[in-house]
Amino acid sequence: MADPISCAAADLLPLLGGAPNATAAATYICSRFGAVSTKLADATLAIDNTYLLFSAYLVFAMQLGFAMLCAGSVRAKNTMNIMLTNVLDAAAGGLSYYLFGYAFAFGGPSNGFIGKHFFGLKEFPSPTADYSLFLYQWAFAIAAAGITSGSIAERTQFVAYLIYSSFLTGFVYPVVSHWFWSGDGWAGAAKTGGSLLFGSGAIDFAGSGVVHMVGGIAGLWGALIEGPRIGRFDRTGRSVALRGHSSSLVVLGTFLLWFGWYGFNPGSFLTIFKSYNDTSRSYYGQWSAVGRTAVTTTLAGSTAALTTLFSKRLLVGHWNVIDVCNGLLGGFAAITSGCSVVEPWAAIICGFVASWVLIGFNKLAEKLKYDDPLEAAQLHGGCGAWGLLFTGLFAKEIYVNEVYSGRPDRPYGLLMGGGGRLLAAQIVQILVIIGWVTATMAPLFLALHKLKLLRVSREDETAGMDMTRHGGMAYIYHDEEDSSNLPQFKMSRVEPGGETPTS
Numbered sequence: 001m002a003d004p005i006s007c008a009a010a011d012l013l014p015l016l017g018g019a020p021n022a023t024a025a026a027t028y029i030c031s032r033f034g035a036v037s038t039k040l041a042d043a044t045l046a047i048d049n050t051y052l053l054f055s056a057y058l059v060f061a062m063q064l065g066f067a068m069l070c071a072g073s074v075r076a077k078n079t080m081n082i083m084l085t086n087v088l089d090a091a092a093g094g095l096s097y098y099l100f101g102y103a104f105a106f107g108g109p110s111n112g113f114i115g116k117h118f119f120g121l122k123e124f125p126s127p128t129a130d131y132s133l134f135l136y137q138w139a140f141a142i143a144a145a146g147i148t149s150g151s152i153a154e155r156t157q158f159v160a161y162l163i164y165s166s167f168l169t170g171f172v173y174p175v176v177s178h179w180f181w182s183g184d185g186w187a188g189a190a191k192t193g194g195s196l197l198f199g200s201g202a203i204d205f206a207g208s209g210v211v212h213m214v215g216g217i218a219g220l221w222g223a224l225i226e227g228p229r230i231g232r233f234d235r236t237g238r239s240v241a242l243r244g245h246s247s248s249l250v251v252l253g254t255f256l257l258w259f260g261w262y263g264f265n266p267g268s269f270l271t272i273f274k275s276y277n278d279t280s281r282s283y284y285g286q287w288s289a290v291g292r293t294a295v296t297t298t299l300a301g302s303t304a305a306l307t308t309l310f311s312k313r314l315l316v317g318h319w320n321v322i323d324v325c326n327g328l329l330g331g332f333a334a335i336t337s338g339c340s341v342v343e344p345w346a347a348i349i350c351g352f353v354a355s356w357v358l359i360g361f362n363k364l365a366e367k368l369k370y371d372d373p374l375e376a377a378q379l380h381g382g383c384g385a386w387g388l389l390f391t392g393l394f395a396k397e398i399y400v401n402e403v404y405s406g407r408p409d410r411p412y413g414l415l416m417g418g419g420g421r422l423l424a425a426q427i428v429q430i431l432v433i434i435g436w437v438t439a440t441m442a443p444l445f446l447a448l449h450k451l452k453l454l455r456v457s458r459e460d461e462t463a464g465m466d467m468t469r470h471g472g473m474a475y476i477y478h479d480e481e482d483s484s485n486l487p488q489f490k491m492s493r494v495e496p497g498g499e500t501p502t503s
Contacts, residue, residue, distance in 0.1 A: 045130075048271040052132040058263025059139035063090050065256030066146040070153060071474075072249025073322075073374050075242065077464025078154045079474035085149045085161045089169075092162060093142040096170030101141055102134050104174035105182060112186030115178050136267065137177070140207060141169040143264075144215040150374030151219025154242075155229050155461050158469060160454050164222070164444060172440045173214050176433060180204050187429060189404045198421040200411040202429040203395060205293075205403070206268040208337030208387030209429050216381025217437040219372065225445045226455050228371030230462060239366045242373070247321055254325040258301065261332050265339045266293045269403075276402050289402060293339045296347035297332060300339075303351030304331025304358075311359060326375055330358040330383040337384075337426075338391030340403050341412075346394040353390070354383045385430050392423030 067086035071079050093101075099120055106129065107115030118124055125131060145165045152160075179185040180202055183192035189201035204210050234240055244250060274286035308327025312320055331351035335342075338350070361378035365371075372378065395413035400422075404410060412418030448454040455461075460468040467473060 044273045047273045049130055049132045051272045052136055052267065052270055055263035055267025056132065056136040056139050058260045058267065059136065059143065060090075060260075062139075062143055062257050062260030062264065063146060065253045065258075065260055066143070066150070067253070068249045068256060069253030069325075070146075070150050070374060072246040072251075072253060073150070073244035074154050075464070076245040076475060077466055077473065079245070079466060080470045080472075081158070081465040082149070082153050083474070084158070084470065085153075085165075086146060088161055089142045089145040089149060089165050092165045093145055093169035094138060096166040097138045097141045097174070098134075100170040101174040102137060104171060105137060105177040106133075108182060108184045110178075110182075110184050112184060113178070114175055115182065115184070133270065136270075140177070140211055140264075141173050144173045144211050144218075145169050147212065147215025147376050147380045148219040148222060150376040151216075151372045152222040152226055153373045154465070155226055155455050156222070157453055157456050160448050163448065163453075164218075164441070167444060168214075168218060168441070172218070172437060173210075176214050176436060177210050179432070180210050180429065187425070187432070189410075189425075192406075196407070197428065198411070198425045200422045200425045201404075202388070202425040203341060203391050203400070203404070203422065204337045204388060204429060205340045205391075206265045206336045208333060208335075208384040208391075209433050212333045212336065212380035212384030212387075213430070213433045214437055216377045216379070216384060217434055218441040220377035220381060221438065221442040222445050222454075223370065223372050223377065225442070225449050228369060229373070230458065232371045233369050237369065244322070244373070250322055250325055254328060257329060258332070261297055261301070261336075262294055265297045265336055266290045269293070269340070289340060289399070292344070295344050296339045296342055297335055299344055299347040300335035300351035300354070301328045301331040303348045304328055304334070304355040305351075307352050307355035308359070311355060315359075326379055327355045327358060330354045330379045333380050333383040334387035334390060337387040338395055341391065341395040341399040343394075343396060346390075346396075349394070350387065350390045354386055357382050357386045388426040388430055389423070392420075392426035395422060 063086060066089075067083050070082045070086060074082050102121065103117060103119040104115050107117035107119070108128070110116045118126075121131075121134060124134070145168050148164065148168060149161060180188040181190060181204075182188065183190060185191055187197045187202050189196065189203045191201055202209075229242060231240055232242055269286060269290055272287050272290055276285050276289075278284050305324050305328035308330075309319060309324045312318075312323045331354045334354035334357075335347055335350050339347070342350070358375070358379055361382040362375060365375075365378055370377075391413070393413050393415045395418065396416055397410075397412040397418060400410050400412045400418075401408065411421040414420050414423045445454060456465060456469070464473075
């Protein structure tokens with residue numbers, strides 16, 4: 001909110017030189033200043049809330065990106081199933097986040113572990129938050145659930161999706177976001193009272209850890225407990241590629257996610273109408289930081305995509321658009337933590353390393369016979385963890401103090417001369433997220449497995465869930481009623497040697 005314009009009649013009286021009715025004139029002038037101040041405050045709130053709502057719409061558009069990415073990455077026989085789960089993530093997540101999630105995440109004042117106000121948005125809006133913030137944070141919550149659904153695709157019962165999605169968005173994710181994003185959280189850089197973790201607090205600006213690691217680690221446990229898909233590894237243990245059915249959908253989903261990331265990262269400022277009181281640069285303010293964040297996001301993703309392209313060409317001998325798309329998203333997941341506090345040149349380093357982190361974790365997954373159809377645990381979990389470490393290494397002092405104002409002399413990146421305290425806080429964040437998600441999601445997946453609610457039967461998995469669980473295939477190639485009128489062809493085997501086959 002803009003600073004109010006203050007005015008007192010007593011301050012104006014000396015300037016009026018004792019003129020007749022000076023007191024009344026001074027009072028009138030100050031009342032006009034008060035009206036202008038109120039209008040300016042209202043305009044500031046309207047601009048900031050409009051910016052936040054637009055960012056929320058962009059982040060929600062990522063759900064369509066996830067749906068297309070997942071659909072293209074699975075086999076055609078499971079297309080309807082995976083798209084339905086993405087719809088479910090948004091719908092079930094909407095209700096669970098409304099009833100419980102937002103309160104657990106941002107229901108202050110509260111303790112450092114969990115929020116305790118605003119259940120069902122009771123007493124909302126408040127002086128600290130409006131409905132736009134709820135919508136924005138809901139879009140983040142369902143993004144975490146969407147990541148998990150990719151890890152356990154093509155073999156999971158529909159009821160399991162419903163249970164884990166509600167639990168993740170209503171409890172597991174909100175607690176982590178409370179720790180690192182709420183003003184009451186025990187470990188975040190945005191903490192408003194008391195001492196900060198290592199004098200710094202963990203900087204996870206848009207959620208490399210809070211969103212991507214939470215979704216990735218949850219998916220890791222789901223995929224581990226379920227086991228690999230039938231046919232993913234042969235009897236000798238060698239990896240068998242079960243390729244997705246549509247590279248076109250993968251590319252479409254990737255571009256939608258790229259577009260949505262401009263709401264994900266720059267939108268995490270929550271406001272845009274704010275100056276940084278830099279008298280040497282009157283044109284510089286939070287709007288400039290928003291633009292810089294969009295630039296670092298772009299550079300990290302672009303670098304990761306190109307690094308993956310040439311690295312995979314050297315490793316496997318061909319150019320693969322699927323690998324490039326995953327590399328791009330890995331760069332985005334990594335830069336999400338430090339996007340607002342690093343220089344653009346550092347974002348290039350972030351994307352380069354993120355590509356190799358993804359390639360390395362994929363190699364490890366193959367050796368351990370771990371099956372994740374969308375590489376979600378490796379991409380979001382592995383690259384998200386690297387993003388937190390990257391922030392601890394490259395965060396710039398001036399940007400840290402601008403974005404996390406109110407506490408001067410904060411620690412900043414180790415390689416930027418800021419010491420190791422920020423890096424220590426980042427490492428703590430990685431460890432506690434792994435521990436929390438493991439302690440909550442692993443027992444849930446184990447319980448579903450024991451109750452035979454997690455994995456579909458072998459017959460259903462082989463036939464494809466679209467046909468066995470959802471009433472038919474996602475793609476209809478012809479009208480069955482008119483199939484009798486279709487021309488009939490007799491297929492003949494073409495023998496080597498170029499001879500014309502005979503019927």
